[in-house]
Structures are given as structure tokens and as C-alpha cells.
Amino acid sequence: MIVCSEVEKKIDSTFSVGPLTLTVEPGIVTALVGSNGSGKSSLLRLISGLIQPDQGSISRFQREETNWREKIAFIPQSSKGFEKYTLGHLAAIHQVGFKNWDQKKFESLLKRYDLPVDKDVEELSGGMQRQALAVLALSRSSTMLIMDEPLAGVDVHAQERLQQDWLTYLEEDPIRSIVFATHVPDEIKDLADQIICMNAGHLVGKYEKDELLSRYARFWTNESIEQVRNLEGVHSVFERGPQVEILSEDREKTELALLEKQLNVTLIQPMKMAEILRMLLKEGEEINDAHY
Numbered sequence: 297m298i299v300c301s302e303v304e305k306k307i308d309s310t311f312s313v314g315p316l317t318l319t320v321e322p323g324i325v326t327a328l329v330g331s332n333g334s335g336k337s338s339l340l341r342l343i344s345g346l347i348q349p350d351q352g353s354i355s356r357f358q359r360e361e362t363n364w365r366e367k368i369a370f371i372p373q374s375s376k377g378f379e380k381y382t383l384g385h386l387a388a389i390h391q392v393g394f395k396n397w398d399q400k401k402f403e404s405l406l407k408r409y410d411l412p413v414d415k416d417v418e419e420l421s422g423g424m425q426r427q428a429l430a431v432l433a434l435s436r437s438s439t440m441l442i443m444d445e446p447l448a449g450v451d452v453h454a455q456e457r458l459q460q461d462w463l464t465y466l467e468e469d470p471i472r473s474i475v476f477a478t479h480v481p482d483e484i485k486d487l488a489d490q491i492i493c494m495n496a497g498h499l500v501g502k503y504e505k506d507e508l509l510s511r512y513a514r515f516w517t518n519e520s521i522e523q524v525r526n527l528e529g530v531h532s533v534f535e536r537g538p539q540v541e542i543l544s545e546d547r548e549k550t551e552l553a554l555l556e557k558q559l560n561v562t563l564i565q566p567m568k569m570a571e572i573l574r575m576l577l578k579e580g581e582e583i584n585d586a587h588y
């Protein structure tokens with residue numbers, strides 16, 4: 297659906313994105329993660345066509361597709377550029393700019409999110425501004441939704457509504473896909489199929505979420521730390537009073553190694569998404585040239 301080939305973009309005198317190669321498949325929800333300033337927003341802006349690469353190419357949908365802008369709806373990180381307009385004005389602008397604008401849907405979403413049509417966007421609260429941007433994006437019948445930290449500052453009820461609306465968006469057409477940047481592990485757990493990690497403008501890892509959640513595990517044992525430290529799959533070990541905690545990045549291998557050495561396991565637990573992400577992002581800091 298979208299193929300970035302050897303894309304490079306100088307963002308300012310000290311920061312560049314890429315070179316990176318990335319494919320976004322139809323029907324997939326991709327979460328983009330990485331520390332502040334790792335280049336997530338810059339990459340989303342490149343994919344959305346808001347900025348152009350200096351090197352490499354981005355092919356969207358089909359090779360000959362000329363109306364790809366109709367197919368991409370973008371929820372930016374801030375309302376910059378929209379502040380002086382009301383949602384009514386923005387709807388009129390979108391209606392002219394996009395053939396797939398759905399005025400009825402816009403009106404029903406305004407009601408659903410209880411947003412005023414006649415107030416300038418800058419007069420809305422921060423969370424309401426995020427919802428307004430989401431409403432504008434969801435009111436178009438796009439094929440790909442690109443979102444930059446879409447739930448930041450949004451209250452719990454509106455978060456639930458937005459997540460429901462994203463699921464509906466996906467269900468309405470199986471070729472639709474979502475790419476979103478986030479710092480919130482629960483958003484990834486609830487929504488993402490795959491996770492892409494970024495560090496210093498580079499892609500440093502691509503993972504299937506379900507595979508990660510089943511592969512990573514926490515073991516507890518009352519054996520000594522030396523006996524378990526170097527077992528297969530073990531990422532790290534910690535002494536916790538009379539027990540030793542083992543974090544494994546390969547549950548099957550660690551389980552087998554413990555069994556083969558006849559070491560006692562008192563408990564096996566799944567690991568939290570947040571813990572897994574922390575480990576992956578730390579590893580990512582050591583890699584800086586991967587292709588996906």
C-alpha cells in the first residue's frame with residue numbers, strides 16, 4: 297500500500313530521517329514508537345506527503361495512482377494552521393478539497409463528540425482540539441488513517457469513543473490501514489497489529505504485537521542467580537529477596553533450558569507491553585541501520 301524506499305530527509309541542521317525502507321501493508325494497524333525526538337512525526341509527515349524526501353522514493357497505493365491524497369487522512373500532533381478557523385469553516389474547506397468528504401458523517405461525529413461548530417479551534421480545550429482533528433479525519437472516506445499521538449490529552453470517555461471509531465473505520469473496509477505514533481503502551485496493546493521502533497531517525501525494529509506478547513515472559517525461581525543468568529532466551533535477572541526474577545525474550549527456550557537443568561520454576565507470568573517496549577527501545581539504541 298505504501299512503500300518507502302531508501303527515504304532520506306534532512307529535518308534541520310542536526311537531525312535527519314533515514315535512509316529508511318518501509319512497507320505498510322493494507323489491513324494492518326502499525327504503531328510507531330520511539331523516544332522523544334526519534335523522528336516519528338517527521339516520518340508520518342513524509343508518508344502523508346506533507347514534506348518531501350530529499351532522497352529515495354515513496355510509492356503510495358498503486359504506482360500510477362494520482363489521487364493518493366484523497367486516500368490518506370492525517371491527524372497531526374497539533375492544531376497549528378487550524379487555530380483561526382471554526383469546525384464549520386474547516387468542514388467547508390475539506391468539502392472543496394476532498395471528493396470523499398462526508399458532510400452527514402461530519403455532522404453526526406460533531407454530535408457524538410459534543411464539539412461546537414462555530415467556535416474557533418484555538419478557543420477549544422487541548423483535548424477538544426485533538427477530538428476536532430480526529431473528527432475532520434474520520435469524516436473522509438479514506439483508505440489510510442495516519443495519526444500522530446491521537447489520544448494525548450483526550451479524556452477517558454472520548455478515548456473510548458475514538459478507539460471504537462477507529463475499529464469501525466477498519467471494519468468498514470478490509471483494505472484500510474492505520475499508522476499511528478504513540479508513547480502509550482495500552483494504545484498499542486488495544487489497537488496495533490505491528491510495532492515499528494525508531495531511534496535517531498532510523499528504523500530499529502519491526503515486530504508482530506501478538507508474537508511479542510507470547511514470546512516475552514517473566515519467570516520466578518528459588519534457584520541461585522548464577523544458575524539462571526546465562527540460560528537461553530534470558531534477557532536479564534534480578535535478585536528479589538529469596539526469589540530470582542528472570543526476564544526472558546524467548547519464553548520457550550528459557551522454559552526448556554530450565555527444564556533440562558532441572559531448575560525449579562515457582563511462577564511464569566506474561567510481561568506488560570510497557571516492559572517489552574522498554575527492552576526493545578533500549579536494544580534499538582544500539583542498532584542504526586535496519587530495513588523493513
Ligand SMILES: Nc1ncnc2c1ncn2[C@@H]1O[C@H](COP(=O)(O)OP(=O)(O)OP(=O)(O)O)[C@@H](O)[C@H]1O
Pocket residue numbers: 307308311330331332333334335336337338339477
Ligand atoms: N519543523 C521543524 N523544524 C526544525 N526541526 C524540527 C522540526 N520538526 C522536528 N524537528 C526536529 O526533528 C527531530 C525529530 O522530531 P520529531 O517531531 O519527528 O520526533 P518525534 O519522535 O515525533 O518526537 P515526540 O515523541 O517528542 O513527538 C527533533 O530533533 C526535532 O527538533
